[in-house]
Amino acid sequence: MRKSFIFIALLAIAGLVKAQTMEKLPIDPQVRYGKLENGLTYYIRHNAYPEKRANFYIAQKVGSMQEEDNQAGLAHFLEHMAFNGSKNFPGKKTMLNYLESIGVKFGANVNAYTSFDETVYNLDDVPVVRDAIIDSCLMVLHDWSGFIALKDEQIDEERLVIKEEWRTRSGAQYRIWDKQLPVIFEGSKYADRMPIGKMEIVENFPYQTLRDYYHTWYRPDLQGIVIVGDINVDEVEAKIKAMWSDIPKPVNPAERVYFPVPDNDKPIVSVITDPEAVRTQVTLYIKHDVIPAETKQTQEGLIISFIKSLASNMLSDRLEEISQKGDAPFAASYAYDGEFFVSKTKDAWTTIALSKEGKVDETLASLIRENERIKRFGYTDAEVERAKATLLEQYENMYNNRNKELNNRYVQEYVRSFTGDEGIPGIEYEYDFVKKFAPFINAQAINAVVKQLIADKNIV
Known part of the structure; x- marks a missing residue:
């Protein structure tokens, strides 16, 4: 697995926070977690x-x-x-x-x-x-x-x-x-x-x-x-x-294989039309390897998740600003980094837009242009500070409302933990951790990650 974008980000952060040992995330003490024989x-x-x-x-x-x-x-x-x-x-x-x-x-x-x-x-x-x-x-x-x-x-x-x-x-x-x-x-x-x-x-x-x-x-x-x-x-x-x-422990069980998704040098293009489609969606994927499970469940993984959220939120903000203009080719757009469509074995930096009638080419060009702008010039310090403030506010709201969360919110988190190896340290731990590390995460660290995510290959 290529882990370069993880380590570049951590090197950028390490220069600001000195030496830090990335510990394994604890399991939320509010959760009784166990495994039978x-x-x-x-x-x-x-x-x-x-x-x-x-x-x-x-x-x-x-x-x-x-x-x-x-x-x-x-x-x-x-x-x-x-x-x-x-x-x-x-x-x-x-x-x-x-x-x-x-x-x-x-x-x-x-x-x-x-x-x-x-x-x-x-x-x-x-x-x-x-x-x-x-x-x-x-x-x-x-x-x-x-x-x-x-x-x-x-x-x-x-x-x-x-x-x-x-x-x-x-x-x-x-x-x-x-x-x-x-x-x-x-x-x-x-x-x-x-x-x-x-x-x-x-x-x-x-x-x-x-x-x-x-x-x-x-x-x-x-x-x-x-x-x-x-x-x-x-x-x-x-x-x-x-x-x-x-129910006994299985003897010689069949191997549970997670099937790979190949890399591609040239862009993969899929254009599908259907007379009953109610909208035109343009999606730009830039594939990359998944973060290993052993990394997801550490403080390192939490930092990377925090950085990727900030990076994709800032791109979403830029795209939202474009969509408000009268001559915008798309009605709405957002970005995220996560699973490549349905795959567990490949992630993707993903940008999605709902194109206006007859504006597919212009919409795709906008997505490519905004990604290229970020890759070349990065985000500004002012953007990063605004994005951090917004994300910290979201964490604070979750923390303040932690006793009013519905059952389904917790269930979905634990299902993802089981099927996707995600850590479950709990909102108290996450909020405290993010508050401590947020001041050290700057545009330099985020731009180092984004330069690795927005690659010239693996484009779909």
Whole structure:
């Protein structure tokens, strides 16, 4: 992995703050984090806002990227089957009928999603007014983790359901992505793994193929339980340990591979039109290697995250200023640095704009020009100070409102920690750390990072 932009940034900072040891980030003391002997990871947090409510999640480090060519669509199919009967909730409607009886409705509070590298199931806003409800929700997660029924007749029924979902979801956005992925991910498995899958496989795969996929990939070392709400942490932890003890540690498990995205010397260009598209979006990606997990979870990673936020916020401000002019070619624009589209193995400095009618070329030219201006001349000290003040204000607001955060905000943070190796030191630690280091982060440090991010290759 190329880590040059990280080290250049740190060298710039080191000249101002002298020698600093970049320590590993602590885990927020408000979170009960642990891992069972079988590999299952869990995050539990008491949060009484709102009272007597809790969210129950299970995240799987498994998605469409774990499918072979003859399995395209099985990850998403399996997500559907999780609601069609399990060990402790037999039959097609047993689980959903029970959840609805306690006020947890399918779609609104009970749902799941399948992506390229993960599948996440959720029970949201559960009224935890009795211990029996908590026990039952834990049992639902337990059954999803390793005891989905996968009956022949239910598989056949679901084939028709998914085909109808594919038909109704085949709108403009789906068709655009379906055409874009093979172009922008050429040479990578991401090019051919839309989670909805391929209908000729969905309609015809043998029953055992789905069961084999399930037992290969749904296993405790790839699963994370996240529970946040008005619950007793000690009691819930004890129940998780007892309940998941019947799932053994996998023996000789299949390797969970994160598939690479190749570099490109010449720009990759994808132009897709669709008669039902309601807007014209121009996106400029400049790919770079991801920050290693061991760096993300250190103070070094926190500094880099802070610097990249400042850099992308300042570019967004410049683009916003342009969009306010009468002759602007785009109506809105913003920048960020994060995952390259859907990839876990490549990040990108990303600039997006909504082009005005007939102004695509001018919009793209504006994005390129503003990025080149930053690469050559950087940001000014005045811009940096304004951006730091704004970001510090955001941290202060989060700190001041830390006791009024809804369960879902914490849940999403812990799911990202599990699936993306992000640190979770907590807002108290982050706010204190950022206040101490912000005075030492200047235009020199930020411009050193940006010069590495805005490269002449890896452009899409």
